[in-house]
Amino acid sequence: MTSSLFEQIFKIVCCIPAGQVATYGQVARLAGVPRGARTVGWALRAMPEDSDVPWQRVINAQGSLSLDPHGNAIQRALLEAEGVVFGPEGRVDLRLYGWAGLEPAEREQILSSEP
């Protein structure tokens, strides 16, 4: 396909439930690249905004948004529309909204669905 890793990241992100968020590192880990946080950023960056991928649910490990002020505002609006509440510092409490993650079996199924 397009790119194995690209597709995997695509699928992983699509698995994040509305109203919850995951970190770049977490997505990278689920995609099979433990230290590929930056790669996830690259992949999402390459995705068209009108994609079906809920890219707004991917934030950094600090619970804050890493985009430029413009995209940052859009992402925040999208998340708030899903019920995610931002703290006074403009950060999301990962303890409350952080994605619990996929079950090992589910993860394996996704990763193997496209060699």
Add this chain to the structure above:
DNA sequence: CGTATGACGAGCC
């Protein structure tokens, strides 16, 4: 093929 780039992360000062 070597260098540069980036929506990150963890460590150090």
Add this chain to the structure above:
DNA sequence: AGGCTCGCCATAC
């Protein structure tokens, strides 16, 4: 706490 540096991984040139 805040800011800076280095490491990591996959493309682009």
